[in-house]
Amino acid sequence: MYRTSINDQEIIVLFSSPYVSLSPDTTKHVYERVLSLGEKLFQFQDGQSFTIGDPKGLIVAQVKKRDLTTVYVEHVITKQFMYNEQGESNQIM
Secondary structure (H helix, E strand, C coil), X not given: CEEEEECCEEEEXXXXXXXXXXXXXXXXXXXXXXXXXXXXXXXXXXXXXXXXXXXXXXXXXXXXXXXXXXXXXEEEEEHHHCECCCCCECCCC
């Protein structure tokens, strides 16, 4: 769990799925990519999911609005498991 502030508003980023087991470097990278959305994170509705395309893969997250805005990183899909409509892998779509 990571707790920080964006423009004086507190936010929590959680890696929620037991299947999200990442190296410390990748975890830090994903955390920084989520926070790079900045104020946009506060504009999502409660329960709304979103994705972030990244050179390392696809980050799937959901926003929950309670006392604090919480972003749950649900999945990180590595490039080797991403496919385009022609069935080719390693593509950011």
